[in-house]
Amino acid sequence: MKTYAYFPGCSLEKMAHSYHLSALETTRALGVELKELEDWNCCGATAYFHVDELLAFTLCARNIAMAEKEHLDLVAPCSGCYKNMYFTREHLTHDADLAEHINDALAEDNLQFKGTSSIRHLIEVFVRDVGLEAIKAKVTNPLKGLRVAPYYGCQILRPRKHAGENVEQPRFFEELIAACGATPVDYLLRLSCCGGALIITNRQAALSMVRNLLECAVRAKAAVIVTACPLCQVNLECYQKQVNREFGTELNVPVMYFTQLVGLALGIAPKRLGIGSELVAVMPAIKEAQQNELSVTAR
Amino acid sequence: MNETTSTTGARSSSAETGVTFVQEINNLLYASHGNPINTCIQCGTCSAACPVASGGFMDNSPRRLIALIRAGFKEQVLKANTFWYCSSCYQCTVRCPRGIDIAELMYGLKRYTVWRTEYQQGLIGPTFSETFVKMILRTGRSYEPVLATSYLFTYGLPEIIQEAQTATALMLKGRLPLLPARIKRLENFRRMIRHIIPLGEPE
Numbered sequence: 001m002k003t004y005a006y007f008p009g010c011s012l013e014k015m016a017h018s019y020h021l022s023a024l025e026t027t028r029a030l031g032v033e034l035k036e037l038e039d040w041n042c043c044g045a046t047a048y049f050h051v052d053e054l055l056a057f058t059l060c061a062r063n064i065a066m067a068e069k070e071h072l073d074l075v076a077p078c079s080g081c082y083k084n085m086y087f088t089r090e091h092l093t094h095d096a097d098l099a100e101h102i103n104d105a106l107a108e109d110n111l112q113f114k115g116t117s118s119i120r121h122l123i124e125v126f127v128r129d130v131g132l133e134a135i136k137a138k139v140t141n142p143l144k145g146l147r148v149a150p151y152y153g154c155q156i157l158r159p160r161k162h163a164g165e166n167v168e169q170p171r172f173f174e175e176l177i178a179a180c181g182a183t184p185v186d187y188l189l190r191l192s193c194c195g196g197a198l199i200i201t202n203r204q205a206a207l208s209m210v211r212n213l214l215e216c217a218v219r220a221k222a223a224v225i226v227t228a229c230p231l232c233q234v235n236l237e238c239y240q241k242q243v244n245r246e247f248g249t250e251l252n253v254p255v256m257y258f259t260q261l262v263g264l265a266l267g268i269a270p271k272r273l274g275i276g277s278e279l280v281a282v283m284p285a286i287k288e289a290q291q292n293e294l295s296v297t298a299r
Numbered sequence: 300m301n302e303t304t305s306t307t308g309a310r311s312s313s314a315e316t317g318v319t320f321v322q323e324i325n326n327l328l329y330a331s332h333g334n335p336i337n338t339c340i341q342c343g344t345c346s347a348a349c350p351v352a353s354g355g356f357m358d359n360s361p362r363r364l365i366a367l368i369r370a371g372f373k374e375q376v377l378k379a380n381t382f383w384y385c386s387s388c389y390q391c392t393v394r395c396p397r398g399i400d401i402a403e404l405m406y407g408l409k410r411y412t413v414w415r416t417e418y419q420q421g422l423i424g425p426t427f428s429e430t431f432v433k434m435i436l437r438t439g440r441s442y443e444p445v446l447a448t449s450y451l452f453t454y455g456l457p458e459i460i461q462e463a464q465t466a467t468a469l470m471l472k473g474r475l476p477l478l479p480a481r482i483k484r485l486e487n488f489r490r491m492i493r494h495i496i497p498l499g500e501p502e
C-alpha cells in the first residue's frame with residue numbers, strides 16, 4: 001500500500017467536506033493511504049502572493065517540510081493548494097538563496113525544506129500512480145450511459161514550464177471518466193477558468209465566466225460536470241442560482257468531485273462519498289442515466 | 300517618456316535612484332522569476348486568451364498594459380484594474396509565444412500597488428487579499444465568514460440578498476464552518492513569520 005502525506009486544505013474541512021470523504025473512501029478502496037499532515041497550515045490561496053511572495057513561499061514550505069519529515073510525497077486535492085506548493089517547491093529547489101532564507105524561518109518550527117518530497121494533485125495519484133487499468137479492474141458499478149463533462153479548470157495544468165506535458169489538450173480526465181464506465185462529453189470550455197477568487201473580487205466577471213462554462217457543458221448534453229477542485233465546484237454549483245438570477249438562465253446542472261464519480265463506480269454507497277450535500281442534487285442524474293441504460297438494454 | 304509621466308506616490312524610487320518604471324517592473328520580475336517583458340511583440344495572444352479581458356471586464360487588456368509599462372506610463376498602469384481582475388488562470392502564460400509569464404507579472408503588479416497603496420479606488424481585491432493574509436497570520440487557517448467582511452459592504456442590496464441566500468443554502472447542507480480552525484503550533488508559526496515580515500510585538 002502506497003502512503004502519501006495528505007494536505008486537505010481549508011476548503012475540505014467544511015465547504016468541500018464531501019471531497020474529503022470521497023477522497024479517503026476511494027483511495028482506501030484502491031489501496032492507497034492518505035495520511036493527513038499533522039499540523040498543516042493554509043496554503044495561502046492566491047491572496048498571499050498578492051501581498052508578499054516570500055511569506056507565501058514560507059507558508060507553503062512549512063507544509064512541504066512536514067511531509068519531508070515523514071518521508072512522504074505530498075498530495076493536495078485542491079488545485080489551488082497544489083499549484084502553490086508545486087511552484088514553491090520548484091522555486092526553492094532552483095534558488096538556494098531563497099531556500100536558505102526560508103529555512104532560517106522554518107527552523108522556528110523545527111522544520112527544514114530539502115526538496116525530497118514531490119507534490120502531487122490527487123487526480124494524478126488516480127490516473128498516474130494507481131493507473132486507469134487498476135481502477136477499471138475494481139469497477140463493480142460501471143456508470144453506463146452517464147454523460148459526464150470533465151472540468152479540468154486551470155491550476156492542475158497551468159502554468160507548467162518544465163514538465164513537458166500536454167497542458168493544452170490533455171485527455172486524462174476523459175480517460176478516468178471512461179474507466180468508470182461513463183461517457184466523457186467533449187465541450188469547448190473544459191480548460192477555461194471558473195472565475196476563481198473573482199467570485200468575490202469581481203462578481204460580475206466571475207458569474208459570466210461560470211455561465212459560459214455551464215451553458216457550454218449543457219449544450220454538449222452533459223448530465224453532470226465533474227471537477228477536481230473545491231473552488232471550481234463552489235463557483236460552478238453554488239453560484240448557479242445567482243447566475244440564473246443575473247442572466248435569466250435556467251441552469252440546473254449537478255457538479256460533483258471526480259472522487260465521488262470513481263467512488264460510485266467502485267460500488268461505494270453515495271452517503272459515504274458525501275453525496276447529498278450538494279445544492280443541485282447529483283443522484284437524480286445518475287439514476288436517470290441508469291434507467292435509460294436499462295431500457296436500452298431491455299429493448 | 301519618464302520625464303513627462305508624473306510619478307505618483309512619495310515613495311516612488313525613480314526620483315531618488317534614476318530607475319525607470321519599466322526597469323523597476325523588469326527587476327521585480329527578474330528578481331523572482333527571470334521573466335523580462337522587453338521581448339513582448341504586442342501580438343495580443345494574452346488578451347485573446349484571457350477570459351476576463353475577452354469578456355470586456357478589464358479597462359486595459361494585458362497586451363495594452365505591457366505596452367504602457369514599456370512606455371513608462373506609470374500612473375495609468377498602477378490605476379488599471381487589469382491585474383486586480385486577473386483570475387490567475389495562466390492561459391496567457393501558457394500561450395505567450397515569447398515565453399513571458401504574464402500571470403506572474405500581474406501578481407508582481409498587485410504586490411507593487413499593495414506595498415504603495417496606489418491601486419484603483421473601489422476595487423475589492425486589495426482589501427480582500429489583506430484581510431485574508433491577516434486572518435492566516437492569526438490562526439494559520441482560512442475561515443470564510445471573516446472574509447465576507449472585506450467585500451459585503453461594497454455590494455448593493457440585491458447582491459447581499461443573493462449572497463445571503465447562497466450562504467443559507469450552504470449552511471443547511473452543513474457546508475459553512477461555525478467556528479474558525481487554528482493550527483496547533485501557533486507560537487512557532489508566528490515566530491517563523493517574524494523572520495519574513497514584521498508582525499509587531501509578540502502578544
